[in-house]
Amino acid sequence: MLAPHADALIEHVRANRDRYLGELKTWVAIPSISAQPDHRADVRRSAEHAVERMRAAGLTEALVLETDGNPVAYGAWLGAPGAPTILIYGHHDVQPDDPKELWTSPPWDAQVRDGKIYGRGVVDDKGQCLMHVAALEAHLRVNGKLPINVKVVFEGEEEIGSPSFEAFLAREKERLACDVVVVSDTAVFAEDVPSLTTSLRGLVRWEITVHGPTSDLHSGYYGGVVKNPLEALAQILASLKDAHGRVVVPGFYDGVRELSPRERAEIAALPFDPAKEAHALGVPELAGENARLPLERMWFRPTLEINGMYGGYQGQGTKTIIPSFAKAKLTSRLVPHQDPDAVKRAVATYVQRVAPKGVRVDVEVFEGDAPAVETSRDHPAVAAAARAMELGFGKPPVFIGTGGTIGPVSSFDRVLHLPQVLIGVGLPDDAIHAPNEKFDLHQFFGGIETMTYLYDELASALK
Numbered sequence: 001m002l003a004p005h006a007d008a009l010i011e012h013v014r015a016n017r018d019r020y021l022g023e024l025k026t027w028v029a030i031p032s033i034s035a036q037p038d039h040r041a042d043v044r045r046s047a048e049h050a051v052e053r054m055r056a057a058g059l060t061e062a063l064v065l066e067t068d069g070n071p072v073a074y075g076a077w078l079g080a081p082g083a084p085t086i087l088i089y090g091h092h093d094v095q096p097d098d099p100k101e102l103w104t105s106p107p108w109d110a111q112v113r114d115g116k117i118y119g120r121g122v123v124d125d126k127g128q129c130l131m132h133v134a135a136l137e138a139h140l141r142v143n144g145k146l147p148i149n150v151k152v153v154f155e156g157e158e159e160i161g162s163p164s165f166e167a168f169l170a171r172e173k174e175r176l177a178c179d180v181v182v183v184s185d186t187a188v189f190a191e192d193v194p195s196l197t198t199s200l201r202g203l204v205r206w207e208i209t210v211h212g213p214t215s216d217l218h219s220g221y222y223g224g225v226v227k228n229p230l231e232a233l234a235q236i237l238a239s240l241k242d243a244h245g246r247v248v249v250p251g252f253y254d255g256v257r258e259l260s261p262r263e264r265a266e267i268a269a270l271p272f273d274p275a276k277e278a279h280a281l282g283v284p285e286l287a288g289e290n291a292r293l294p295l296e297r298m299w300f301r302p303t304l305e306i307n308g309m310y311g312g313y314q315g316q317g318t319k320t321i322i323p324s325f326a327k328a329k330l331t332s333r334l335v336p337h338q339d340p341d342a343v344k345r346a347v348a349t350y351v352q353r354v355a356p357k358g359v360r361v362d363v364e365v366f367e368g369d370a371p372a373v374e375t376s377r378d379h380p381a382v383a384a385a386a387r388a389m390e391l392g393f394g395k396p397p398v399f400i401g402t403g404g405t406i407g408p409v410s411s412f413d414r415v416l417h418l419p420q421v422l423i424g425v426g427l428p429d430d431a432i433h434a435p436n437e438k439f440d441l442h443q444f445f446g447g448i449e450t451m452t453y454l455y456d457e458l459a460s461a462l463k
């Protein structure tokens with residue numbers, strides 16, 4: 001539904017495009033690299049700059065909030081009594097600019113070429129933060145108010161894994177209270193395929209140690225009577241999956257939801273070529289649960305991965321031993337509705353059960369796991385975001401997942417227990433974290449218009 005005043009808003013943001021580009025350049029010029037201690041003051045300057053920008057946009061509260069690490073830029077406008085409250089998340093820190101010599105134009109002097117703006121942080125994530133500031137400002141200048149209460153959090157440590165963010169959320173719980181979190185730090189599936197991310201995988205970890213003799217043994221003396229720990233480890237690891245790529249650990253898939261026929265059809269319709277993907281990755285073909293679509297496997301199925309294994313002699317030439325131990329590191333990417341504790345137990349129990357005789361096996365189960373995060377596509381906030389995106393980009397978005405874990409999204413889930421809408425508009429080829437990072441202007445301006453609609457849509461959907 002198009003709010004009656006939307007035309008004036010869209011006219012306003014279109015008339016101000018050059019100004020938005022100038023503002024993005026100004027912010028990009030502050031090298032807020034969180035990974036490098038030399039740039040600590042720049043990260044703070046970047047937070048202060050964002051606060052100034054939010055104040056100029058008309059937010060009634062705008063201040064730097066301290067964390068145990070780099071500061072957060074915070075803004076709020078709470079003048080809509082009775083209306084819902086959203087919290088917008090983005091981050092103002094950026095990746096280093098190395099390797100510097102591969103940039104076509106200077107990373108901190110953003111330049112526009114061929115309909116794209118190039119510079120460090122243009123899309124990850126300063127440009128996406130600015131989409132919201134521009135859209136909020138449009139509402140406040142054109143209408144003098146927002147249809148919804150808004151809190152804005154621009155974090156300063158996302159690029160180093162958000163080490164202070166969870167404690168910050170816990171401490172500022174009351175200030176940050178809201179109905180829904182809007183995260184703009186993701187990409188769409190492909191150019192001209194607007195998308196909303198509704199599912200992120202979680203992570204659990206194990207380390208397996210197979211203990212054999214108390215020290216390495218001479219394989220000539222003892223070969224034939226002592227079980228080799230590396231062989232035992234190989235047998236254990238090989239028994240985790242069947243020939244079709246399916247994990248055979250009992251209970252491993254408990255809770256995993258099957259996609260509906262509609263969801264599977266949507267995934268099948270996305271532009272994805274397995275042969276091309278395999279070629280790009282340098283493998284003869286894609287592998288995994290072969291009865292399922294690759295994108296389904298990447299987003300909506302759990303994995304069990306061997307990340308490393310070692311033991312025995314690793315030097316030059318040959319050393320004729322039976323090694324005293326063997327180790328392997330394993331992780332599992334979890335999907336929504338899997339219980340991390342149950343999965344950890346199931347794998348540990350199974351490993352002990354299939355361990356061959358003649359060795360002793362320890363399974364260390366690590367703490368600090370991240371469960372998967374999901375926002376139902378039927379949630380009214382997701383439906384509202386989909387309508388806003390359709391208005392902003394001219395076609396309805398597809399719903400996608402992401403195979404990885406986004407730290408702040410997990411933290412919001414764990415600390416605030418809130419539904420989250422992941423509405424980012426970057427493109428997969430934006431070269432984030434690499435030289436020549438860019439933001440396509442079509443995406444930037446479309447994103448501003450999308451956000452302009454989003455606040456109205458959320459206001460009516462969450463009433």
Ligand SMILES: [Zn+2]
Pocket residue numbers: 091124125158185
């Ligand atoms: Zn980012």
